[in-house]
Amino acid sequence: MSEEVLAILMMWTFIFIYSIFGSIDFGSGFWAMIYNNHKTMAGRIANRFLSPTWEITNTFLVLLVVAFVGFFPKGAYTLGTVMLVPVSLILFLLAIRSAFMVFSYSVQGYRRTMFIISGISGLLIPSLLIAVLPISQGGFIAVDGDTQSLLLSKLLTSPTLYLYVLFGLTSELYLSSLFLADYARVSKKEDAYRLYRSNAILLGPLTLLAALFTLLFITPESRWLIDNLMDQKIWFILSLVAFLIAYFSLWWPKQNRPGIGRPRLTLLATVLQYGLASVGYGLAHLPYIVYPDLTIYEAFTAPETFYSLMIMYIVGLAILAPGFYIFWRLFLKDKRYLQQE
Amino acid sequence: MDTVVLARAFFGTSLGFHIIFATLGVGLPLMIVIAEIIHQVKGDNDYAIMAKRWTKAFAVLLGVAIPSGTIVGVQLSLLWPGFMEIVGKVISLPFQIEIFAFFLEALFMSIYVYAADRLPRYFRLISVFFVALGAVASAILISAVNTWMNTPDGFKIKPDGTIYDVSPWDAFFNPSFLSSSFHVAITAYMTGAFAVASVAAFKLLKKRPERERAYHLKGLFMSLTVALLMSFVSAVSGHHSAQILHQHSPEKLAAAEGLFETQRYAPLAIGGYTDPKTEEVKYGIEIPWALSWLAAGKFDTEVKGLYEFPRETWPPFYVHTLFNLMVGIGTLLLGLAAVALAYWWFFVKRKGKQFPKWLLWSLVLSGPLSMLGIEFGWVFSCSGRQPWTIYRVQTTAEAATKNEDLGVLFLLFLGLYALLSVLTVLILTAYFKRNPVSKDMEKLQS
Numbered sequence: 001m002s003e004e005v006l007a008i009l010m011m012w013t014f015i016f017i018y019s020i021f022g023s024i025d026f027g028s029g030f031w032a033m034i035y036n037n038h039k040t041m042a043g044r045i046a047n048r049f050l051s052p053t054w055e056i057t058n059t060f061l062v063l064l065v066v067a068f069v070g071f072f073p074k075g076a077y078t079l080g081t082v083m084l085v086p087v088s089l090i091l092f093l094l095a096i097r098s099a100f101m102v103f104s105y106s107v108q109g110y111r112r113t114m115f116i117i118s119g120i121s122g123l124l125i126p127s128l129l130i131a132v133l134p135i136s137q138g139g140f141i142a143v144d145g146d147t148q149s150l151l152l153s154k155l156l157t158s159p160t161l162y163l164y165v166l167f168g169l170t171s172e173l174y175l176s177s178l179f180l181a182d183y184a185r186v187s188k189k190e191d192a193y194r195l196y197r198s199n200a201i202l203l204g205p206l207t208l209l210a211a212l213f214t215l216l217f218i219t220p221e222s223r224w225l226i227d228n229l230m231d232q233k234i235w236f237i238l239s240l241v242a243f244l245i246a247y248f249s250l251w252w253p254k255q256n257r258p259g260i261g262r263p264r265l266t267l268l269a270t271v272l273q274y275g276l277a278s279v280g281y282g283l284a285h286l287p288y289i290v291y292p293d294l295t296i297y298e299a300f301t302a303p304e305t306f307y308s309l310m311i312m313y314i315v316g317l318a319i320l321a322p323g324f325y326i327f328w329r330l331f332l333k334d335k336r337y338l339q340q341e
Numbered sequence: 342m343d344t345v346v347l348a349r350a351f352f353g354t355s356l357g358f359h360i361i362f363a364t365l366g367v368g369l370p371l372m373i374v375i376a377e378i379i380h381q382v383k384g385d386n387d388y389a390i391m392a393k394r395w396t397k398a399f400a401v402l403l404g405v406a407i408p409s410g411t412i413v414g415v416q417l418s419l420l421w422p423g424f425m426e427i428v429g430k431v432i433s434l435p436f437q438i439e440i441f442a443f444f445l446e447a448l449f450m451s452i453y454v455y456a457a458d459r460l461p462r463y464f465r466l467i468s469v470f471f472v473a474l475g476a477v478a479s480a481i482l483i484s485a486v487n488t489w490m491n492t493p494d495g496f497k498i499k500p501d502g503t504i505y506d507v508s509p510w511d512a513f514f515n516p517s518f519l520s521s522s523f524h525v526a527i528t529a530y531m532t533g534a535f536a537v538a539s540v541a542a543f544k545l546l547k548k549r550p551e552r553e554r555a556y557h558l559k560g561l562f563m564s565l566t567v568a569l570l571m572s573f574v575s576a577v578s579g580h581h582s583a584q585i586l587h588q589h590s591p592e593k594l595a596a597a598e599g600l601f602e603t604q605r606y607a608p609l610a611i612g613g614y615t616d617p618k619t620e621e622v623k624y625g626i627e628i629p630w631a632l633s634w635l636a637a638g639k640f641d642t643e644v645k646g647l648y649e650f651p652r653e654t655w656p657p658f659y660v661h662t663l664f665n666l667m668v669g670i671g672t673l674l675l676g677l678a679a680v681a682l683a684y685w686w687f688f689v690k691r692k693g694k695q696f697p698k699w700l701l702w703s704l705v706l707s708g709p710l711s712m713l714g715i716e717f718g719w720v721f722s723c724s725g726r727q728p729w730t731i732y733r734v735q736t737t738a739e740a741a742t743k744n745e746d747l748g749v750l751f752l753l754f755l756g757l758y759a760l761l762s763v764l765t766v767l768i769l770t771a772y773f774k775r776n777p778v779s780k781d782m783e784k785l786q787s
Contacts, residue, residue: 052451058407059447063440065415070437073429080418080425084744091415092757095408099761102404105454106397106772147743302430302496302507309437309509316441323448323471330456337459 003306004296005286007071010313012282014067018060019278020175020271022129025050025057026122027176029097031196033119036112040191043115045184046176048338050118052331054101058094070309074299075289082141082150083132090128097121123169130168134160138291139221148293160219167210171274174203178246178270182263187338190259197250197261204247224291228284235280242273348420348741351751352413353723357716358758359413362406364715367480367526368533369399370473372564377466379563387556390781391563394773395537396469400454401768405761407447412754420747424730424740427504431496432489434509439482446475477526484522485513491722492517492589493731517585521722524578528671528718531571532711535674537564539708542701553778561704562685568707569678576671580635587636590732591645593725596656597664598632599625600646607632607644612665615658620647622661656725663721670714677703 001009028046035043069076097118104114134140140155141148155161181196218226229236246269250261287295300306331337373392380388418425428436449471457465489495495512498504541561545554586594594600599615599622600607609632613625633642647655681696681704688694726732730740 052455055407055447055451056444058411059440059443062411062414062443065418066433066436066440069418069425069429070433071429073426073433076418076429077422077426080422081742081744084419084742085746085750087415087419088750088753091408091412092753095412095757095761098408098411099404099764102401103764103768106401107768109771110768149744301433302504304507305430305433305509308434312434312437312441316438320441320444320448323445327448327452330452330459334456334459337456 003303004300006310007300007306008282008286008289008296010310011067011071012278014060014064016275016278018057018064020274021057021060022126023172023175024179025054026126027172028180029054029118029122030173031176031180033115033122035195036115038195040195041189042180042184042192042195045187045189045192046180047115048187049180049183049331050101051105052327054098056327058098061094067309070305071301072289072296072299073301075294078141078148078290078294078299079132081148082135085150085152086128086131090125093121093125093128097125122172126168126172127165130164131155131161134158134164134219134222136285136288136290137219137222137225138288139219141290141293143293158219159217160214160222163210163214163217167207167214170203170207170210174200174207175270175274177203178263178267181261182267183332183338185263186333193259193261193263197263200266201247201250204243208243222291225284229280232280232284235276235283239273239276239280242269242276246270246273344743344745344747345738345741347747347751349737351747351754352416352420353720354751354758355409355413355416355754356719358762359406359409360716360719361712362402362409363480364529364532364712365402365536366399366406367476367529368531368536369395369402370469370476370533371530372533372537372567373399373469374466374473375563375567377469381462381466385559386785387559390556390778390785391560392469393781394778396453397772397776398769400450401765401772403450405765409758409761410443420742421730421740422742424735427731427735428486430504431493431507431509432486432512434513435482435485439479442475442478442482444475446472446479449475477529480529481522481526484525485515485518487722488517488521489513489515490729490731491521491593491726492585493734498734516589517582520578520581520585524575524582527571527575527578528711528715531568531575531674532708532715534564534568534571535678535711536708538568538678539705542696542704542707545696546698546701546705550779552782556778556782558689562682565678565682565685565704569675569682572671572675572678576675579668579671583635584637587642587644590726592647592650592654593656593660594636595645595647595649596658596660596725597721598622598644599658599661600632600644601648603643603646603649605633605641605643606630607636607642609635610661613661615661617658654728656727660721660725663717663724667714667717667721670710670717674707674711674714677707 028050032043032046032050035046037043068079100110100114100117104110135150135155140151140158142151177196177199181193181200184190184192184196215226215229246266249265249269250263252262252265253260254262287297289296289299301309373395376388376392376395379385380392417428449468452460453465453468453472460468489512492515493512494515495508495510496504497506538561541557541564544557545561549557583594583597586597596615598607599610599613601620606629608627608629610622610625610627613622615621616623630640632644633640636642636644681700684696684700689696728736728738730737
């Protein structure tokens with residue numbers, strides 16, 4: 001494996017991890033708004049998960065940017081130039097959301113505002129984030145000499161963008177429903193579990209439909225991607241199998257206990273489903289970062305920097321692993337935290 | 342305004358805003374750790390109350406520090422894409438390690454805030470220690486990139502801009518890294534301590550029950566002790582940083598001192614301003630030989646003046662004023678902390694007197710002043726490097742974005758920063774008004 005491919009593999013892994021955690025994070029914000037004061041405690045469960053974790057998820061977003069600059073500096077140059085407006089909007093929303101998350105913890109009067117801000121930004125931020133995919137597939141960047149710029153009006157009038165957004169949002173809500181179903185089950189809140197489970201039953205097929213339509217209505221400039229995707233069929237078939245396992249395990253009875261579904265299994269199989277699809281998409285996207293102007297080979301960093309970054313990732317993650325473990329024990333496993341009223 | 346000036350104004354505003362919260366985000370955790378330790382050693386519950394209340398304030402400030410830090414981090418790529426392309430190749434290492442420090446801080450902050458009641462006492466101390474460690478490590482690592490911009494190292498560049506022979510660790514440990522990053526960390530500690538002293542002094546201005554007065558006096562004494570120590574160390578490290586300027590960025594030192602002619606036995610100009618017409622410092626106080634001595638410890642040291650360098654690479658003249666303000670504030674605060682502690686020792690502790698109003702009011706101002714000193718220092722460091730973004734490698738114009746949509750975005754973010762500032766103040770006052778220290782004391786007794 002060449003250095004460039006190793007670097008893009010790392011990058012995709014980070015993007016994948018963030019897209020899962022980000023979906024759960026922003027989705028929880030949305031559900032916490034919808035189910036605020038709901039009798040099943042579904043809103044409170046979403047919020048209980050969100051309070052200690054959003055900061056870590058946010059750090060991961062910064063990690064994505066930093067890793068991208070480190071591995072593919074030329075890519076940071078191109079995307080930094082063309083993404084000025086959408087990314088600035090993301091930053092703006094993110095700042096308001098984060099601030100209110102913290103403020104509402106200190107002063108109760110801000111709670112309602114916080115739920116609304118975090119709920120709405122929970123839909124807007126992911127929609128803006130996913131816009132990077134259609135942009136990277138070509139057709140939305142004008143090149144004039146050595147200056148590049150985003151064709152904003154073309155992007156905003158293109159159905160591809162909205163189908164991507166639809167796919168992103170249904171996936172976000174599906175993943176977060178599944179996660180919160182599992183979280184509710186661990187917290188022994190069966191009513192909230194049932195609520196999130198029924199959301200997931202509705203959303204699951206919608207994500208597939210959205211994905212299908214996204215591919216059907218792809219722009220002519222992105223034809224190359226469809227051809228490449230066809231060569232990666234196997235990953236998408238496997239992904240579909242994972243989806244079916246996930247989806248049907250929502251009806252799989254619990255062992256020796258009343259109640260329906262195995263949310264943990266569903267969640268893991270769904271993560272696998274998105275993982276397999278990401279591999280297929282990632283392979284089809286190679287070697288381009290931004291089609292047709294920028295490949296991973298042109299964008300790659302200095303080799304010496306690449307190796308020292310790789311070493312530091314291994315060292316850093318090894319040092320942090322116990323911290324993450326303690327965190328998981330305290331907020332995702334500890335019954336004293338989960339089962340409080 | 343042209344795009345480059347606008348990009349500088351935009352980024353400078355983002356950074357200037359973030360610095361306030363980031364500095365307190367480094368300074369306050371140290372105070373919390375010290376209070377927790379004193380509490381565990383002496384068993385005095387007042388220190389536990391202090392730690393608890395400062396943590397509350399810290400958590401609110403963190404609510405702005407995190408998103409504003411995210412903004413600054415991402416805006417680097419948006420506003421300075423040309424700069425980040427070189428950064429990515431040469432100096433991405435500290436950025437990346439900083440992420441780990443950031444994770445450390447975020448993980449243990451959540452644990453300290455949301456799981457404190459489920460944790461044994463010693464583990465709370467460990468958590469807050471890691472929060473403080475993560476915070477200061479972040480500051481040092483981010484400063485590493487800035488020091489590299491001032492004294493770039495660890496790579497070679499061809500005339501066409503191709504970068505080769507990269508050595509990431511040499512870039513990291515560039516000539517000014519240790520001295521400047523240390524200065525950043527220590528001044529953040531100094532500012533955190535003065536910020537606490539400001540609040541304690543303010544509380545002592547009004548008549549209060551003896552029990553509460555004693556509480557605030559403890560806070561004041563503790564913060565002034567830290568502030569005095571840190572002011573002293575930051576003066577020494579600042580002096581060292583100036584010597585590094587003498588060696589590695591002579592134009593910057595020359596502009597800071599308004600020195601035009603290269604000379605031995607160079608004088609130090611304090612105050613005044615650099616007149617662009619006559620090319621000299623007006624209305625300043627000149628101390629003969631002092632600059633040469635400061636630059637390298639000997640009176641006959643040759644200090645390079647601005648005439649030594651091409652005119653188009655001169656930093657702006659106003660950096661002389663910025664430099665004086667930074668040094669002036671640092672010196673003033675060092676003196677203030679010393680006077681206040683002496684007063685405490687001779688009159689408050691021994692004779693049971695109260696602090697006089699003028700001294701308390703000066704102390705109230707010390708926190709904001711210290712923060713101003715830091716802001717001046719950063720503006721000095723970055724303006725004094727102009728016209729370069731990476732010293733003698735890349736100009737600011739080359740680094741800046743070519744995108745012309747900055748104006749509206751700048752206004753949008755100005756509004757955001759104003760909103761967040763107002764909200765922060767409102768929330769802090771609302772919280773501490775509803776939870777006065779007397780309430781915490783009662784809670785502890787019951």
